[in-house]
Amino acid sequence: MSNENVLLSIKDLHASVEEKNIIKGLNLDIKPGEVHAIMGPNGAGKSTMGYVLSGRDGYTVDSGSASLAGEDLLDMDVEDRARAGLFLAFQYPVEIPGVSNLEFLKVSVDAQREARGEESLTSAEFLKVAKEACKQVNLPVSFLKRGVNEGFSGGEKKRNEIMQMILLKPKLCILDETDSGLDIDAMQVVANGVNSQRSSERSFIVVTHYQRLLDYIKPDFVHVLADGKIVKSGDASLAKELEEQGYAWLQTEPKEDELED
Amino acid sequence: MTEQIDKALAREYEAGFVSAVESETFEPGLNEDVIRRISEVKGEPEWMLEWRLKAFRVWQEMEEPNWAHVDYEKVDFQAISYYSAPKSMKDKPKSLDEVDPELLRTYEKLGIPLVEQQMLAGVAVDAVFDSVSVVTTFREKLEEAGVIFCPISEAVHKYPELLKKYLGSVVPTKDNFFAALNCAVFTDGSFVYIPKGVRCPMELSTYFRINEQNTGQFERTLIIADEGSHVSYLEGCTAPQRDENQLHAAVVELVALDDAEIKYSTVQNWYPGDEEGKGGIYNFVTKRGICHTNAKISWTQVETGSSVTWKYPSCVLKGDNSIGEFYSVALTRGRQQADTGTKMIHIGKNTKSTIISKGISAGKSNNSYRGLVRMNPGAQGARNFTQCDSLLIGDQCGAHTFPYVESRNPSAIVEHEATTSKVSDDQMFLCQQRGIDPEKAVSMIVNGFCKEVFKELPMEFAVEAGKLLEISLEGSVG
Ligand SMILES: Nc1ncnc2c1ncn2[C@@H]1O[C@H](COP(=O)(O)OP(=O)(O)O)[C@@H](O)[C@H]1O
Numbered sequence: 001m002s003n004e005n006v007l008l009s010i011k012d013l014h015a016s017v018e019e020k021n022i023i024k025g026l027n028l029d030i031k032p033g034e035v036h037a038i039m040g041p042n043g044a045g046k047s048t049m050g051y052v053l054s055g056r057d058g059y060t061v062d063s064g065s066a067s068l069a070g071e072d073l074l075d076m077d078v079e080d081r082a083r084a085g086l087f088l089a090f091q092y093p094v095e096i097p098g099v100s101n102l103e104f105l106k107v108s109v110d111a112q113r114e115a116r117g118e119e120s121l122t123s124a125e126f127l128k129v130a131k132e133a134c135k136q137v138n139l140p141v142s143f144l145k146r147g148v149n150e151g152f153s154g155g156e157k158k159r160n161e162i163m164q165m166i167l168l169k170p171k172l173c174i175l176d177e178t179d180s181g182l183d184i185d186a187m188q189v190v191a192n193g194v195n196s197q198r199s200s201e202r203s204f205i206v207v208t209h210y211q212r213l214l215d216y217i218k219p220d221f222v223h224v225l226a227d228g229k230i231v232k233s234g235d236a237s238l239a240k241e242l243e244e245q246g247y248a249w250l251q252t253e254p255k256e257d258e259l260e261d
Numbered sequence: 262m263t264e265q266i267d268k269a270l271a272r273e274y275e276a277g278f279v280s281a282v283e284s285e286t287f288e289p290g291l292n293e294d295v296i297r298r299i300s301e302v303k304g305e306p307e308w309m310l311e312w313r314l315k316a317f318r319v320w321q322e323m324e325e326p327n328w329a330h331v332d333y334e335k336v337d338f339q340a341i342s343y344y345s346a347p348k349s350m351k352d353k354p355k356s357l358d359e360v361d362p363e364l365l366r367t368y369e370k371l372g373i374p375l376v377e378q379q380m381l382a383g384v385a386v387d388a389v390f391d392s393v394s395v396v397t398t399f400r401e402k403l404e405e406a407g408v409i410f411c412p413i414s415e416a417v418h419k420y421p422e423l424l425k426k427y428l429g430s431v432v433p434t435k436d437n438f439f440a441a442l443n444c445a446v447f448t449d450g451s452f453v454y455i456p457k458g459v460r461c462p463m464e465l466s467t468y469f470r471i472n473e474q475n476t477g478q479f480e481r482t483l484i485i486a487d488e489g490s491h492v493s494y495l496e497g498c499t500a501p502q503r504d505e506n507q508l509h510a511a512v513v514e515l516v517a518l519d520d521a522e523i524k525y526s527t528v529q530n531w532y533p534g535d536e537e538g539k540g541g542i543y544n545f546v547t548k549r550g551i552c553h554t555n556a557k558i559s560w561t562q563v564e565t566g567s568s569v570t571w572k573y574p575s576c577v578l579k580g581d582n583s584i585g586e587f588y589s590v591a592l593t594r595g596r597q598q599a600d601t602g603t604k605m606i607h608i609g610k611n612t613k614s615t616i617i618s619k620g621i622s623a624g625k626s627n628n629s630y631r632g633l634v635r636m637n638p639g640a641q642g643a644r645n646f647t648q649c650d651s652l653l654i655g656d657q658c659g660a661h662t663f664p665y666v667e668s669r670n671p672s673a674i675v676e677h678e679a680t681t682s683k684v685s686d687d688q689m690f691l692c693q694q695r696g697i698d699p700e701k702a703v704s705m706i707v708n709g710f711c712k713e714v715f716k717e718l719p720m721e722f723a724v725e726a727g728k729l730l731e732i733s734l735e736g737s738v739g
């Protein structure tokens with residue numbers, strides 16, 4: 001480890017999906033408390049990066065390393081990475097019919113508490129914090145009773161992701177295009193949710209296409225991910241440049257399959 | 262994922278122990294003599310013996326059915342013993358204190374501490390161990406309300422008029438091969454009578470267990486809800502782990518007279534056999550209820566056990582405005598096969614029926630829904646709604662739906678909806694990404710899928726059913 005004070009450290013990571021190389025030499029260090037924005041063309045591998053870090057089935061690491069708080073991430077099961085503090089807010093949250101949001105949240109929180117050797121919360125205690133989290137993301141409390149994402153609108157699903165993040169208190173949050181498809185009000189709710197959770201202990205990777213989110217969530221760094229690696233890094237002003245000029249000036253020739261979402 | 266599922270499905274059957282209870286068991290084999298002996302040990306009156314012998318002759322003329330979507334080695338009816346009683350039962354216990362402690366321990370292992378249930382849950386329990394009814398708790402309290410809840414063998418002596426009138430009135434002897442066999446050889450079961458206008462003060466419950474090797478279990482249940490009365494009844498079933506297949510051929514008859522309501526819930530966890538399909542219970546059961554005017558019968562079943570299940574709890578909606586309901590969760594894994602569903606026979610005007618069936622298949626199992634909705638010519642304004650949902654875990658299992666509709670009344674409305682879904686990788690990944698281990702995730706997803714049915718179970722049993730599913734699914738992912 002180059003630096004003790006690094007929360008996430010990714011070194012020369014290569015990963016593939018269905019035998020196709022997608023991540024091609026990714027390097028990234030994130031210190032506690034930092035917010036890193038990741039931008040880049042469709043098909044660059046942004047979502048894949050999130051899946052590889054969280055250990056999704058079917059995403060194979062070919063070489064390189066990734067560690068969270070000094071622990072080798074790549075060696076752990078999906079649920080152990082989550083318990084170690086890694087949280088992924090999904091680009092397309094899935095529905096689980098019949099399982100109430102409240103139950104799902106409690107089971108998640110209990111699993112993580114148990115892994116840390118903490119007692120599980122009583123139903124009453126949990127209901128209280130869950131209601132509080134609902135308020136923070138502007139979801140009616142009745143959403144706790146509904147099935148996980150069942151019949152939620154796009155915006156409600158994304159707010160539900162932020163609610164989960166608030167309740168799970170992760171060390172590293174990866175938000176994958178959480179702002180896509182949201183109107184300005186919903187986007188502000190998401191941004192406020194993130195800002196309320198910012199602390200010197202917690203870091204964020206915010207994947208987005210839009211400068212407007214970064215007006216609310218002020219990133220410490222902005223990276224451009226193209227063709228499976230970071231091709232440019234800078235501060236918040238880089239996002240503005242990208243918004244104005246697109247990615248073409250970065251000299252990455254878009255391949256045909258990168259044009260799809 | 263499939264490989265992991267296979268590997269992990271090799272889990273232990275929790276109720277698969279054998280109790281060291283001394284018992285008296287007949288030699289295997291079936292003939293008129295055996296039937297006479299059964300009748301004799303039970304000290305039955307002549308009419309009962311005649312009834313059995315008549316059924317036996319009918320059965321001999323019948324052929325085993327083979328239309329169900331199940332495949333199993335045929336039963337050798339001469340290799341089964343038709344009577345087994347724990348020895349200590351000979352002098353029947355009058356109270357729990359007199360019950361063989363080993364028996365009580367058996368029930369405790371099954372998670373039914375009778376004594377505790379008696380105190381805490383207020384559930385009256387009739388426990389049938391192999392062929393005889395062991396103990397019926399809470400009798401006195403029920404007697405105060407005028408409710409009769411006793412072993413059917415006792416009812417034969419005490420309430421012959423009710424039995425003569427109703428036994429075989431819903432499921433006639435000739436109904437089917439296994440029902441006829443049951444009529445000839447049934448050894449025990451429960452009898453319930455709720456008097457006019459009485460709301461049974463507590464849930465009634467029976468636990469069945471097959472303990473002896475090579476015994477069949479042929480229990481018979483008869484529930485009569487007199488006019489305007491109400492009763493909720495639950496049965497639970499387990500069996501030890503054996504390499505041989507064991508036969509369970511029960512008959513349940515429900516009679517709901519005018520304005521009466523019967524709610525019948527089953528949590529069935531017979532031994533399902535091992536991963537190769539060796540051993541396990543053949544569960545060939547006939548359950549049917551008849552509804553008179555304005556009456557309602559509601560069947561709720563959670564079926565997780567047995568190697569082969571063949572079961573169609575049905576309602577004959579004879580009276581006008583009567584209601585039939587069927588809520589079912591059937592889970593199969595390993596090599597289990599289930600062919601289950603219901604029949605709703607609409608005879609009266611404005612009769613209504615609802616069918617909600619949730620089939621869950623894992624491993625190499627096969628799970629079929631088979632349902633018949635019949636609207637007779639007189640069923641003016643009758644309605645049925647059927648919803649059949651199948652959930653697949655892994656890709657080596659099968660789910661099938663066989664809905665039959667026969668409508669002879671143009672004003673009757675029949676609606677049918679069916680879905681098939683999988684526990685998706687996306688759902689599993691979401692759960693695991695939140696820190697939930699895969700087994701818990703599957704059981705949570707499956708429980709969510711079954712919610713509409715679980716909410717029909719009495720409260721305390723809904724929790725039990727959820728746990729049972731969780732145990733049954735243990736190891737269904739890697
Ligand atoms: N499950 C998958 N199977 C096959 N190809 C995939 C899969 N997931 C992603 N890819 C491919 O990987 C590349 C990167 O995709 P992705 O990480 O979703 O990009 P981004 O999120 O940056 O738009 C694309 O070419 C995409 O088609």
Ligand SMILES: [Mg+2]
Pocket residue numbers: 046047048091176177
């Ligand atoms: Mg993406």
